[in-house]
Every structure is written in structure tokens, then in C-alpha cells.
Amino acid sequence: MKQRQSGKFFSFSLVVMFVAGVGFFFLSIVALGILPGIRLEQSIAENAPVNYRPYTEEQQRGRTIYAAEGCAYCHTQQVRFTPEDRRRWGPSTEPWETKYDSPHLWGTRRVGPDLARESEVRSNDWQYTHLYNPRYIVPNSVMPGYAWMFDGSADKPLQPARDLVAYLQILGRERQDLMANDPQQSQQIQANPARTLKGASGDVLTTLTLPTGDQQRGQTVWNNYCSACHGAQADGNSVAARSLLPRPTNLTAFSYDPLAFATILHNGVAGSSMPAWRDLSPQQVADIYAWLTTLRTKADNKALSTASIAQGAELFANNCTSCHGVNGDGQGPAAALYKPAPFDFLHQQPDAQEIDRVLRQGVPGTAMPPFPTMSAAQRAALASYVRSLHQPEKAANTHP
Numbered sequence: 001m002k003q004r005q006s007g008k009f010f011s012f013s014l015v016v017m018f019v020a021g022v023g024f025f026f027l028s029i030v031a032l033g034i035l036p037g038i039r040l041e042q043s044i045a046e047n048a049p050v051n052y053r054p055y056t057e058e059q060q061r062g063r064t065i066y067a068a069e070g071c072a073y074c075h076t077q078q079v080r081f082t083p084e085d086r087r088r089w090g091p092s093t094e095p096w097e098t099k100y101d102s103p104h105l106w107g108t109r110r111v112g113p114d115l116a117r118e119s120e121v122r123s124n125d126w127q128y129t130h131l132y133n134p135r136y137i138v139p140n141s142v143m144p145g146y147a148w149m150f151d152g153s154a155d156k157p158l159q160p161a162r163d164l165v166a167y168l169q170i171l172g173r174e175r176q177d178l179m180a181n182d183p184q185q186s187q188q189i190q191a192n193p194a195r196t197l198k199g200a201s202g203d204v205l206t207t208l209t210l211p212t213g214d215q216q217r218g219q220t221v222w223n224n225y226c227s228a229c230h231g232a233q234a235d236g237n238s239v240a241a242r243s244l245l246p247r248p249t250n251l252t253a254f255s256y257d258p259l260a261f262a263t264i265l266h267n268g269v270a271g272s273s274m275p276a277w278r279d280l281s282p283q284q285v286a287d288i289y290a291w292l293t294t295l296r297t298k299a300d301n302k303a304l305s306t307a308s309i310a311q312g313a314e315l316f317a318n319n320c321t322s323c324h325g326v327n328g329d330g331q332g333p334a335a336a337l338y339k340p341a342p343f344d345f346l347h348q349q350p351d352a353q354e355i356d357r358v359l360r361q362g363v364p365g366t367a368m369p370p371f372p373t374m375s376a377a378q379r380a381a382l383a384s385y386v387r388s389l390h391q392p393e394k395a396a397n398t399h400p
């Protein structure tokens with residue numbers, strides 16, 4: 001009798017446990033799955049911009065390739081709400097941004113950087129070259145190359161590469177547009193327009209004194225970050241250069257004042273594969289600067305003659321000011337149309353040979369045209385004039 005009672009008790013407790021177990025199972029589905037899902041849908045419906053563009057067919061195919069190739073195993077697409085994340089990649093990801101992402105590709109591991117804000121951070125030629133073989137432009141990268149998406153070289157992308165890059169180039173685009181149209185946020189953007197560097201007190205710098213640079217350290221930094229594109233000797237010859245348009249600049253043919261140099265590194269060159277280098281310290285910038293200086297001793301620049309400068313000034317006024325500006329500062333009336341922007345000759349001075357070469361060949365991939373009808377004497381006169389525009393005295397710590 002006693003035994004039967006305890007048996008009953010156990011079977012009753014089993015039933016209770018079973019019902020409770022199943023109950024909690026469904027409760028957790030509702031609490032952790034369904035309710036957040038509904039809230040997410042509501043939040044997306046309330047906050048997504050009405051004109052949020054859906055993926056085009058090309059971008060959708062790119063997204064499928066991104067998922068199939070497992071890019072998400074190494075890359076997240078989610079900027080977290082931490083200051084570190086925001087500093088590196090911009091505003092934190094909001095739910096509405098994933099409106100068309102089902103299933104989402106947020107990822108959980110960051111072997112490589114977050115890609116949620118990749119839109120227009122890199123140019124297409126950068127993306128193709130990197131996709132073909134990341135080590136062409138990022139020497140120590142552990143990212144695999146995807147050469148099968150190309151017809152034998154990085155400048156011949158096949159459909160999968162084009163789809164994938166089209167997808168990468170819109171990641172975060174809606175958010176960027178939204179910020180640009182928001183008066184408060186766009187003010188923040190305009191408060192620090194590209195091309196100017198600001199001092200500690202927030203004023204726009206007009207000169208810059210770099211710390212004393214160390215050439216040897218500079219060469220090491222160069223080899224880690226710059227040589228893959230610009231070449232070990234900074235002459236613009238590298239494997240990567242074959243698929244980059246415009247080609248990386250031959251930096252041995254230019255002198256820069258420190259402010260111009262630091263500003264270029266801070267902003268990169270819009271419209272080219274030249275990235276912004278905001279993570280370099282002032283010391284590293286000074287070290288690279290010091291190292292580049294050692295490469296410039298070979299330049300053969302004839303003394304500037306007054307006669308040729310006068311002739312050059314006239315040629316310049318007739319042919320060059322629409323882009324390079326009346327005084328050569330790169331701010332001519334047509335300048336705003338072009339990326340990369342016309343060079344500013346007040347702060348960066350090309351060698352005479354380089355000016356001669358550019359006038360014959362132009363700069364493919366930019367608005368700089370060739371001038372095939374110009375005579376050698378005219379080119380020499382222009383070279384003298386353009387070089388005379390340099391105003392190193394306006395900048396401290398001048399490049400020799």
C-alpha cells in the first residue's frame with residue numbers, strides 16, 4: 001500500500017516536471033525569440049527611412065557570395081555601442097539598418113575589421129586588388145585571396161568580384177546619407193572639412209612642426225604600410241600599382257611641407273586607392289617624412305630663370321587655372337568636379353622632370369589631361385613657373 005502511494009507521488013511529480021519543462025520551453029521561445037522579433041520589426045518599421053533603397057540584383061548576388069565564402073567568419077557587420085568601436089568605424093549599428101538582411105550577416109568574430117561602414121571607405125580599385133590578393137596592398141594580411149573571381153589579374157574582375165564589391169560599397173550607405181541630411185550631424189561633419197588639420201585648441205592649422213623624425217624607423221613604417229603600393233623605393237613601382245588607377249604617386253619626385261604631408265595622410269586621397277592613415281602617430285608621420293627626404297637627393301632641378309617663369313606664368317594662366325586655381329592652390333572653379341582634386345602647388349612641389357612627364361602623359365585615372373601639342377620649351381617654362389609657386393617659407397620645419 002505504502003509503495004503504491006509513493007509510486008503515485010513520483011508519477012505525479014513526473015507529470016508536473018514534464019508540463020513545467022514544456023511550458024518553460026515555449027515561454028523561452030516567446031520571451032527570447034518571438035517578442036524581441038516583434039519589437040525588432042516594430043523598431044525597424046518606425047525608424048527605417050522611407051526611401052531606404054533595397055539591394056539591387058547585383059548587390060544581392062554579392063551578399064550571397066559574401067555569405068557563401070564565409071567572409072562573416074572573419075568580419076562583423078555590427079558597430080557596437082562602445083567608444084572604441086565608434087572611433088574606428090563610426091556610429092553604432094541601429095536595428096533598422098538590417099531591414100533587408102534576412103538572414104543577417106552580423107558575424108561574431110573580428111579576425112579582420114568590421115565592415116558595417118565599408119561604403120566608400122576604399123576605392124573600387126583598392127577593393128579589387130585586395131580581393132585578388134590582400135598581400136598586394138596590406139603586406140601582413142592573413143585574409144585569403146579570391147583569385148578565382150578574376151580573369152588572371154586584379155584589374156580583370158569577373159562577375160562574382162564585381163557583385164561582391166558592389167555589395168561592399170553600399171554597406172552603411174543609408175546611414176551615411178541620413179547623417180548628411182540631418183542638420184545636427186551634418187554640422188559636425190562640416191565642422192572639420194577634409195584638407196584641414198586642427199590643433200589641440202580646435203583652430204585650423206596653417207603650419208605644422210613635426211617631431212624630429214628617425215629615417216630608419218621611418219623606413220620600417222614605410223615597409224609595413226606604404227611600400228606595397230608606392231614601392232620599396234617610393235618611386236610608385238609595385239605589383240599593386242598595376243591594378244590601381246590612378247597609380248600610386250612617385251613620391252621621390254615631390255617635396256611636401258610637413259603640414260601638406262600630414263594632411264594628405266590624415267585624409268587620404270578621395271577618388272584614389274590612397275587610404276586615410278589616422279592611426280599613425282605624429283612620430284610615425286615624422287619618421288616616414290624623414291625617410292622620404294633621404295630619397296630626394298637625386299632630383300636635378302635647374303635653377304629657375306626669370307624669363308622662363310614669366311613665359312610659364314602665361315601658359316599656366318591660359319591652360320591650367322580652371323583646375324589648379326589662379327594662384328596654383330588647386331582651388332580653380334572646376335576643381336570641385338574632380339576626385340582626385342587638382343594638386344596644390346603652394347604646398348607640394350613636383351620636380352621639373354615630373355612636371356615634364358605629366359604634361360606629356362597626363363595622369364590616367366584623374367582629370368589631369370596630357371598636353372600633346374606643347375613644345376619641350378613650353379613644358380620647361382611651365383615647370384619653372386609651377387615650381388616657383390611653392391611657398392615653403394609659409395610652413396615651419398620645411399622639406400629641403
Ligand code: HEC
Binds near residue numbers: 073143164
Ligand atoms: C581568415 C579571415 C578572413 C576572411 C575569411 C576574410 N577576411 Fe577580409 N580581412 C581579414 C583581415 C585580417 C583583414 C585586415 C587586413 C587587410 O586589410 O587585408 C581583412 C580586411 C578586409 C577588408 C578591408 C577593410 C578595410 O576597410 O580596412 C575588406 C573589404 C574585406 N576584408 C573583405 C572580405 C571579404 C569580402 C571576404 C570574403 C570574400 C573576406 N574579407 C574574407 C580577414 C579575413
Ligand code: HEC
Binds near residue numbers: 126340
Ligand atoms: C593601397 C595603396 C596605397 C597605400 C597602401 C598607400 N598609398 Fe599613398 N597613394 C596611393 C595612390 C594611388 C596615390 C595617388 C593619388 C593621386 O594620384 O591623387 C597616392 C598618393 C600619395 C601621396 C601624394 C598625394 C598628393 O596629393 O600629393 C602621398 C604623400 C602618399 N600617397 C603617401 C603615402 C604614405 C606615407 C603611405 C603609407 C603610410 C601610403 N601613401 C600608402 C596609394 C597608396
Ligand code: HEC
Binds near residue numbers: 246342
Ligand atoms: C581639367 C583639370 C586640369 C587641368 C586643366 C590641369 N590639371 Fe594638372 N592636375 C589635375 C588633377 C585632377 C591633378 C591631380 C592628379 C592626381 O591626383 O594624381 C593634377 C596634377 C598635376 C600635376 C602633378 C601630377 C603628378 O602626379 O605628378 C602637375 C605637375 C600638373 N597637374 C600640372 C598641370 C599644368 C602645368 C597644367 C596646365 C598646362 C595642368 N596641370 C592643367 C587637373 C588638371
